[in-house]
Amino acid sequence: MPELPLPAPLSVAPAPHSVLNAVGNTPVLFIDEPFASAPRGFWAKLEGFNPGGIxxxxxxxxxxxxxxxxxxxxxxxxxxxxxxxxxxxxxxxxxxxxxxxxxxxxxxxxxxxxxxxxxxxxxxxxxxxxxxxxxxxxxxxxxxxxxxxxxxxxxxxxxxxNPDNVAAYRPLATELSDQLRRIDVLVCAVGTGGHSAGIARGLRETNPALKLVGVDTIGSTIFGQPARPRLMRGLGSSIYPRNVDYPAFTEVHWVAPAEAVWAARRLAERQFATGGWSVGAVALVAGWLARTQPADTRIAAVFPDGPHRYFDTVFNDDYCRTHQLLDGAPPANPDTVDTPTGTEISRWTRCTNVTDPMPANGALAAGAAR
CATH class of the missing domain: 3.40.50.1100 (Rossmann fold)
Known part of the structure; x- marks a missing residue:
């Protein structure tokens, strides 16, 4: 395969009007309905306002x-x-x-x-x-x-x-601190592990008691489940990313595709701000926390992107019917398991015993996953 022609490098310091100025400083939005009733709710960090996403x-x-x-x-x-x-x-x-x-x-x-x-x-x-x-x-x-x-x-x-993937999210932690002042619970989708680790580390510099809740997809190996073919993209993995900071998590939730679709579509109807698989899954979990935690708990949830790339999947009725993703609302509460490896999970489930399924510097996982 021939090498591509190399374009001329740009200046290291971008012009003041560079697209770089559009990255970061994304807004937050308070979300109650349809997941909770005011004054309960959670704050969503809308990373879809970046040019390409988080x-x-x-x-x-x-x-x-x-x-x-x-x-x-x-x-x-x-x-x-x-x-x-x-x-x-x-x-x-x-x-x-x-x-x-x-x-x-x-x-x-x-x-x-x-x-x-x-x-x-x-x-x-x-x-x-x-x-x-x-x-x-x-x-x-x-x-x-x-x-x-x-x-x-x-x-x-x-x-x-790459540890630089984790370090990249320190500015996002600073933005959240400036916007919300106090954060008690942080909810993040987990794929490479970069933004959950980086944001939590930054926030814990001023709030060591911060609770970190991870959101994964069924069929993902990250937290010890067996690898299976996965419909959802953007969260989950069939390998064990070393950027996942396992000790940092208070609990993990696994969410199924139909549950994420329901949440993403309800966000679109009630809040206008929405996204795809990860946003739907995170909103489902953050909404449950808003309903079940003490009323004064301040919850921040990271929405990694917006809805546009999901018009052919999450927001396509034909696609969703084909994959049986329009079967109604998910249950009000997740199932609970004592350990992440005891049973294979197929629907919204939580576990408060989060451990690294691989030893230090362990080998990559094998599994027929996407």
Whole structure:
């Protein structure tokens, strides 16, 4: 495969009108109905107001630190696996700093994301067969390794294990502190583990008693469940990302696709601010906490992106009917399990015993997951 032409690097210091100024300082919105009745509710941090979503922060920070350290040379390619949102952030970083961007994805990526990434200049590499042990995610990882061999000067952010992914979210913690002053509970979707770890660490510098609630999808291995094919994208994993800060979590909830769809659609109807799989799952859990925690508990929930990439999935009736995602409201309360590994979970379930399912520096998980 021939190398792409290298664009001229841009200035390190962007102009005052640069798109960089559109990243960060996102608003918060208080949400009660339909999840709770005022004065109960939770505060949603609307990361969909970033150009590409929450991972703009991680992409720009990881690229910036790699450039500072000389790991990413001027004009060198960036190569990474993505289900979409990080890809938008890397495309943004590529445009700003003059790097060609190669993104490895799979057939589950939404058509609108493929078109937008291509429009932003990224070259897509779509794997066509899941790995027999590690599914689509492992197939993507192996394709990344193949491309790195073909492009010796390239750099891979390795978002699942790169500590710069965690550090990127300290400014978001500062924004939340400035906006809400006191935060008792933080609710985050968990995929790479970056934003849950980074925000919680930042907030705990002034509030060590902060409770961190993780939101995962059924079929994800992150918290010890077996890997299964997953419909939801943007949260969950079929590997064990080392950026997940297991000791930081007070509890974890697993949410099923139909439950996330119900919550995302109710948000659209009642609050206008909504999003896709992760937003629906986070809202479901944050709403339950708002109903069940003491009335003066201040809950912050991170909404990673907006609704636009989900018009062909979460907000498409035909798609949802095909996958049996319109079966009515989820139960008012989650099931509860004592340990995350005792039984296979298929619906909204919580566990307050959060442990790292892999030993330190453990091997990657195998499983037929996307």
């Amino acid at each position: 991972k703009d922060r991680a992409a720009l920070h990881m690229v910036g630190r790699a450039r500072d350290r000389g790991q990413l040379r001027p004009g060198a390619p960036i190569i990474e696996s993505t289900s979409g949102t990080l890809g938008l952030g890397l495309a943004l970083a590529g445009v700003l700093h003059g790097h060609p961007v190669h993104l490895v994805t799979d057939p589950g990526m939404e058509p609108i994301m493929e078109r937008m990434l291509a429009a932003h200049g990224a070259q897509l590499h779509i794997v066509d067969t899941p790995h027999p042990d590690g599914g689509w995610q492992e197939a993507r990882r192996r394709k990344v390794a193949e491309l790195l061999d073909l492009h010796p000067a390239a750099w891979c952010p390795d978002q699942y294990h």
